[in-house]
Structures are given as structure tokens and as C-alpha cells.
Amino acid sequence: MEKKQSFHVAVVGATGAVGEQMLQTLESRNFPMEKLTLLSSKRSAGKTIVFKGQELTVQEATPESFEGVDIALFSAGGSVSKALAPEAAKRGAIVVDNTSAFRMDEHTPLVVPEVNEADLQTHNGIIANPNCSTIQMVVALEPIRQQYGLKKVIVSTYQAVSGAGAAAVQELHNQARAMLNGEQPEADILPVGALDKHYPIAFNAIPQIDKFEDNGFTFEEMKMINETKKIMHMPELEVAATCVRLPVVAGHSESVYIEIEQEGVTADELRALLANAEGIVLQDNPAEQEYPMPLYAAGKNDVFVGRIRKDLNNDKGFHLWIVSDNLLKGAAWNSVQIAERLVKLGLV
Amino acid sequence: MEKKQSFHVAVVGATGAVGEQMLQTLESRNFPMEKLTLLSSKRSAGKTIVFKGQELTVQEATPESFEGVDIALFSAGGSVSKALAPEAAKRGAIVVDNTSAFRMDEHTPLVVPEVNEADLQTHNGIIANPNCSTIQMVVALEPIRQQYGLKKVIVSTYQAVSGAGAAAVQELHNQARAMLNGEQPEADILPVGALDKHYPIAFNAIPQIDKFEDNGFTFEEMKMINETKKIMHMPELEVAATCVRLPVVAGHSESVYIEIEQEGVTADELRALLANAEGIVLQDNPAEQEYPMPLYAAGKNDVFVGRIRKDLNNDKGFHLWIVSDNLLKGAAWNSVQIAERLVKLGLV
Known part of the structure; x- marks a missing residue:
């Protein structure tokens, strides 16, 4: 199979403080994306966000939102991750979750690339981003x-x-x-x-x-x-x-x-x-x-x-x-860095 | 000899942040004073300070300022203490020094009343108030x-x-x-x-x-x-x-x-x-x-x-x-507390 070069990325919690930093980091790192889907709670859906000069509308996150998504960056609170991260993984997305929902789950790797990049290999669809501190x-x-x-x-x-x-x-x-x-x-x-x-x-x-x-x-x-x-x-x-x-x-x-x-x-x-x-x-x-x-x-x-x-x-x-x-190494940058390593390692 | 009941107190550095708190503490504790002398650098001399409703003029601190003083509370920087605390002690005052000048001197007790009140007994005219932290x-x-x-x-x-x-x-x-x-x-x-x-x-x-x-x-x-x-x-x-x-x-x-x-x-x-x-x-x-x-x-x-x-x-x-x-337990209150203990122990 030919190695994929460009990806469909979803950001869940796109309107939050960390979500905003994730988008800026994806942009500044020029992350290889064929498509970007912005997701949020029902409350924030409908807002528009400019990414690389293009206006995108934030949509309410549902299980179906993740159809065709390669990488889903979650930062919308633990309850959203608990409900939707497994749905995203079930649909073939790799989730990088910035909440505490799965961090201590024994089947979920908890990754800081400089420390334990190798743990990415053992993922089951969800990778947890550790606590900032x-x-x-x-x-x-x-x-x-x-x-x-x-x-x-x-x-x-x-x-x-x-x-x-x-x-x-x-x-x-x-x-x-x-x-x-x-x-x-x-x-x-x-x-x-x-x-x-x-x-x-x-x-x-x-x-x-x-x-x-x-x-x-x-x-x-x-x-x-x-x-x-x-x-x-x-x-x-x-x-x-x-x-x-x-x-x-x-x-x-x-x-x-x-x-x-x-x-x-x-x-x-x-x-x-x-x-x-x-x-x-x-x-x-x-x-x-x-x-x-x-x-x-x-x-x-x-x-x-x-x-x-x-x-x-x-x-x-x-x-x-x-x-x-x-918000950067403690959250958004570590999440995007994980996504970059997944690409580099051919895991996505 | 009859035990003294009221004292001549000097505050050196009366216009500084700690000096101000020392005066407020002497007032709120109703420290037994027959006289209060306010001293400072030449620069601040001439300023007036109200103590218990009475306006007092701050005087430049000199060796002679300490004639007749029973207790001198110093908080005007290490160089002032080094120069004048021995002069005050020589004239019979007991110095409570809030600078670092004498803290580690082996002949100077370093006192926090709740911890080592007994060390007050060994003073040689100067008692050091420790660092706030x-x-x-x-x-x-x-x-x-x-x-x-x-x-x-x-x-x-x-x-x-x-x-x-x-x-x-x-x-x-x-x-x-x-x-x-x-x-x-x-x-x-x-x-x-x-x-x-x-x-x-x-x-x-x-x-x-x-x-x-x-x-x-x-x-x-x-x-x-x-x-x-x-x-x-x-x-x-x-x-x-x-x-x-x-x-x-x-x-x-x-x-x-x-x-x-x-x-x-x-x-x-x-x-x-x-x-x-x-x-x-x-x-x-x-x-x-x-x-x-x-x-x-x-x-x-x-x-x-x-x-x-x-x-x-x-x-x-x-x-x-x-x-x-x-500024209180870390400085002014600890100094006044030492003065109170000196009185209680009959050391002044």
C-alpha cells in the first residue's frame, strides 16, 4: 500500500483555548492536511474560524463526524472524549486525546515524543496526551x-x-x-x-x-x-x-x-x-x-x-x-507533535 | 533595682516598608513606651510620621541618637546596621536588627520567639531578626x-x-x-x-x-x-x-x-x-x-x-x-515580639 502523504484531520474543541493553539500549531508546522474538520459542542457549533486564510465553520461533534478522518485531536473535556474518542477510533481515525479520560487506561499509550515515542506503536486507536505539568x-x-x-x-x-x-x-x-x-x-x-x-x-x-x-x-x-x-x-x-x-x-x-x-x-x-x-x-x-x-x-x-x-x-x-x-508543549504542541510522529512512523 | 516598666524605643528605618509596619505593630500591641525616637538616613530625615495621634519628626540616625535608648529596632539595610548597631549597643540599647548584618555572627542570637526564646539570654547588645522566609x-x-x-x-x-x-x-x-x-x-x-x-x-x-x-x-x-x-x-x-x-x-x-x-x-x-x-x-x-x-x-x-x-x-x-x-511575622511583628519577650524576661 502506498504511504499516505496528506491527511484528513479533525480538531474536537476547536473553539477552546487549547483548540485555538492546536490550529495555530497545525498551521505553523504546515502539517500535511488534505482536509480539516472543526468540531465542538452543540453550543459552539456554527462559529467560523479562519485557517490558512480560509474560513471554516465549526460543526457539532457526533460519532458520524469522524467518517473518513485520519487523525482526530481531542481537547473538549473528558466527557466528550469518553463519549466520542472510541467512536472516532471505531471509524478508523487515530485519536490524540488531550483530556485525562484515557491517560491511565492500560491499553492507551500516554506519550511525550521526546520520552516514549516507541509507545505509539502499541496504540489501539487512542493515544493520550499527558497533563501539561x-x-x-x-x-x-x-x-x-x-x-x-x-x-x-x-x-x-x-x-x-x-x-x-x-x-x-x-x-x-x-x-x-x-x-x-x-x-x-x-x-x-x-x-x-x-x-x-x-x-x-x-x-x-x-x-x-x-x-x-x-x-x-x-x-x-x-x-x-x-x-x-x-x-x-x-x-x-x-x-x-x-x-x-x-x-x-x-x-x-x-x-x-x-x-x-x-x-x-x-x-x-x-x-x-x-x-x-x-x-x-x-x-x-x-x-x-x-x-x-x-x-x-x-x-x-x-x-x-x-x-x-x-x-x-x-x-x-x-x-x-x-x-x-x-498550552503548547503542555497541550497543543505535544498533540501535534504526536501526530507528526505518527506520520513519520507510518502509523497513520 | 526596680524593674523598668516603660521604655525608650528607637526605630531605625522608620520611613521604610518594614519600619512602617513596626510602628503600626508597636501601636497595636500597645508596647510600653515612655519615648519613641524615629531615625532614618539623612535623605529621609525631616519627614513626619503620626504615631498614636502625635506627629513625630524623623531624625538622621547618628551614634549619638542612641543615648538613653533602651530598645532599638533596626530595619534600614545591612550597612546602616553594621555601622550603627554596635554604637547603639555601646550606649546601652538592646538592638533588634532586621537586616542580615549580624544573623550568622556567632556572638549574636538569631531569634524566633516561638522557637528559641531562650537564646535571648545570651545577647551581647544585638539580637538578629531572621530572614522573612x-x-x-x-x-x-x-x-x-x-x-x-x-x-x-x-x-x-x-x-x-x-x-x-x-x-x-x-x-x-x-x-x-x-x-x-x-x-x-x-x-x-x-x-x-x-x-x-x-x-x-x-x-x-x-x-x-x-x-x-x-x-x-x-x-x-x-x-x-x-x-x-x-x-x-x-x-x-x-x-x-x-x-x-x-x-x-x-x-x-x-x-x-x-x-x-x-x-x-x-x-x-x-x-x-x-x-x-x-x-x-x-x-x-x-x-x-x-x-x-x-x-x-x-x-x-x-x-x-x-x-x-x-x-x-x-x-x-x-x-x-x-x-x-x-512584613509582619517575617519582619516587624517578629522584631516587636522579640522586644516584648525581652521585657517579659527582664532583659531590658
Whole structure:
């Protein structure tokens, strides 16, 4: 069979914050498409979106929408993915799903191309895109694991509001304006829209992202813990996470402590390793005040790593500061990158 | 000799952000004063400040300013303390110094009253007030150390701009206004005024507080490490810190991982312990979305602790989220509290 050169792509959730970034990324990467279908909920259907100068109308996503689709990028919430991703796969599409619906399903590969591209081979029609805060961390940790082994990870996150959607960004802006004018801020979305209590994020830090599990960790924290183990194929890896929302529009930051297996490794060796690693930009020059920051990582596909220090007590301990655009490498770019790899590997 | 009941207090740096909070705290605590002398640099001398309804003129601080002073609260920068604190002590004043000038001096006690009040007894005229981010952490850790032993601390901070002074807060506000209007923000102060490069803090996170040491840690990080060991009298304690500045006006937050000595301790036991500890307010009810946040800690003297979780891999590991107003317990309140204890202990 002749290898297909151009594809019918569907974007589900085309009108959302991540959907928008997916379309921009498909355009900027010049992804080989013979057709683009934009899908959404009934509510957003009928809207028009310009792609490569052409106006496209968003249609309501139904099982039949996926007839003839080669690749379906889903980012419309877990319930939509649960209902429609299997329908798309049944009709021959390969789904790249950016929700948490299938991430921990044992038959669904959870893929960050720089880390576990090979897992794409085992897909059953659905490939899961990991949680944003997980992706950027494993991109930085995988070269270290390969070279020196990895035993323990303790991460504290500094997460942007865009991860909670465009309405949350608007709310941050409204709150900041109100507070700068000496007015009380209104809060209706963060930390979790569906829960009872909402707190202002402007000029604040909220140590809750997603709901709480019974063990006191949030879903977001457990995602980081469980997804990291799955992507890196290390069920024995010790991972702990504390996830915090900040008044930052785009770009998640992470303060990460790791313990490696090998003795006697220096911070300079770690820097040299990461400077040459795929998908990573090393920004680590204290003398020049050079380190990653979310304001400068926003809009870029790379994972930025800096503040690399050897622990003062543990020869195998290191500290890192990892920053990336949560809507790009954390979502849209990782999804499109998966699609590119599927093409490259002849899996679609 | 009859015990003195009312004191001559001097505040050095009376016009600064911390000085202002010191005066408010002296007033709200109704500190027993027979006289209050306000001192500053030559530049700020001549300004007037209202204290308890009375207008006081700020005078230039000189060695002679401290004649007859019982207690001198210093918060005017390290160079002022180095020059004048010994002069004040020589004239019989007890100095409570909020700069880093004497903190690591072996003859100067470094005091957080809830932790090491007894060290006040050994003073030689100068008592050092620890770094803001250190104070709130040791208040939370000391009851744990006493009850269960403490082996290791890894902290990532989320620090407010007010720690860099009133001008930095103004700059944050100006930057936020500019960015909300779609304009480029101007940056002249953070991360370190005296260094070459400045970055906007509005809608950003800057992983640099103070200058860098040769080991890649910042001065702020090394302060947390060294001061924690000194205050807790634990030179062997393993401490690591990553310090990050946030677009928050007041209130430092800290994500802290600890390892204790005792086995089998539960998160509930830790909660019960901290709920009854001095200076701490436990805010830890995930079901009610109750946890500390800087926006709500601002203006309060307490240290707020929540998000207490047992580590999922280490029986002796726990995670905590610690928040306090960096200008109050982190500076002004801790200084005035030291002064109150000096009075209570008959040391002044």
C-alpha cells in the first residue's frame, strides 16, 4: 500500500483555548492536511474560524463526524472524549486525546515524543496526551534517567491560569484591574469552576488545582505522580507533587528536586547533558542572571531548564527549575507533535 | 533595682516598608513606651510620621541618637546596621536588627520567639531578626522537631514583592496596569536593584531573590539554609531551598517537604500538633477547600499551615504549605515580639 502523504484531520474543541493553539500549531508546522474538520459542542457549533486564510465553520461533534478522518485531536473535556474518542477510533481515525479520560487506561499509550515515542506503536486507536505539568517535567527528566538513573522526584509547581481556560484568564485580568482600582475582586472560576468556593487569583497563589482526593493530594498532583511513572515506565519511581496556581497568564514553572542513581555527578555534567537534549533549551547562567521565566517561555514550544544545582547534603540530589508554555508543549504542541510522529512512523 | 516598666524605643528605618509596619505593630500591641525616637538616613530625615495621634519628626540616625535608648529596632539595610548597631549597643540599647548584618555572627542570637526564646539570654547588645522566609518556616517546623525529630527539609518559596520594598510593590502595580493595557512593562527593580538585569514581575515568576553565590544558590536560599540550622540549633539538619518571587503584594508561601525521625506518624497527628502550636493557625480542610493563601494571610501576625499530606513513598516524609505576611511575622511583628519577650524576661 502506498504511504499516505496528506491527511484528513479533525480538531474536537476547536473553539477552546487549547483548540485555538492546536490550529495555530497545525498551521505553523504546515502539517500535511488534505482536509480539516472543526468540531465542538452543540453550543459552539456554527462559529467560523479562519485557517490558512480560509474560513471554516465549526460543526457539532457526533460519532458520524469522524467518517473518513485520519487523525482526530481531542481537547473538549473528558466527557466528550469518553463519549466520542472510541467512536472516532471505531471509524478508523487515530485519536490524540488531550483530556485525562484515557491517560491511565492500560491499553492507551500516554506519550511525550521526546520520552516514549516507541509507545505509539502499541496504540489501539487512542493515544493520550499527558497533563501539561507532567509533560514539561518528563522532557527534562528523561535524559537524566537515561544517563544517570532516577530514583526520586519532588516537584512544587507554579502554574499559569490559561491551564484553566480562556475564561479564567479573563477573570484574572478583571480581578487585577479591580484590585488596582482599590475594588473588591470577583471570583467565579478558580480554583475549580464546579466546586463551591472560588478565590481571587490576582495577586494571590492558590494551592489547589482540580479537586481533592481522599489522601489529601489533588487530582492534578496525582496526575503528575501517576503519569510520570507511566510515561517513563518506572512504576517504582518515587514522585511527590504540590500544585499551585499563580497569577501568570501562560507558562508553567516547576521547582524540582531529584535524586539520581549514579554517584559523583556534577551540576556541570547535568547542564551539558540537558543542553544537548531534544526539546530542551538550557537557560542556566547565574552570573548573567539567566534562568527560565514563564513570561519569556510563553508562545514557544521548548522546555526551558535552569537553576541547576547540586544538593548541599546529598551527592545524588539535584535541584532544577523547569518552565514551558502549558498550552503548547503542555497541550497543543505535544498533540501535534504526536501526530507528526505518527506520520513519520507510518502509523497513520 | 526596680524593674523598668516603660521604655525608650528607637526605630531605625522608620520611613521604610518594614519600619512602617513596626510602628503600626508597636501601636497595636500597645508596647510600653515612655519615648519613641524615629531615625532614618539623612535623605529621609525631616519627614513626619503620626504615631498614636502625635506627629513625630524623623531624625538622621547618628551614634549619638542612641543615648538613653533602651530598645532599638533596626530595619534600614545591612550597612546602616553594621555601622550603627554596635554604637547603639555601646550606649546601652538592646538592638533588634532586621537586616542580615549580624544573623550568622556567632556572638549574636538569631531569634524566633516561638522557637528559641531562650537564646535571648545570651545577647551581647544585638539580637538578629531572621530572614522573612526563614521565620515562618521554622515556626511551623519547631513543634514537629520537638515531637517527632527532624532530618531533612526541602522548600520551594512563593515570595511576595513587598519583601523587596515599597518601590517594588509600586513597580508591580505599574507593570500590571501597563500589561492590562497591552503596553510593554518597565522593569527597574526586581530581581535585584543593584544588578544589571531587571525583569517584569507582573504576570511572571522570577526564580532569583538576592544575588547568586558561587554554588549556584542565591543569598536568599543560603539564608534559609543557614539560618534555619542556627535558629533550630541543628547544624546537621539537611536543608535545601529554591526561592522564587511572585506577583503577590504581601504574604510569602512555601511548599515544604520534610522528613522526620519517628516512624508511623500520621498526617492527622501532625495536624493536631500544629493546631495547638504557638503562633500557628491550622487551615487544613480539603473537603471545605480550606488552605492558606497569601491574599488572606496579609495583615495578620500568624503563620498559616495547611495542605498537610503524608508522602506516598516515605513513611517519614510529609508535605506542608506554609503562608505568612512577610512584613509582619517575617519582619516587624517578629522584631516587636522579640522586644516584648525581652521585657517579659527582664532583659531590658
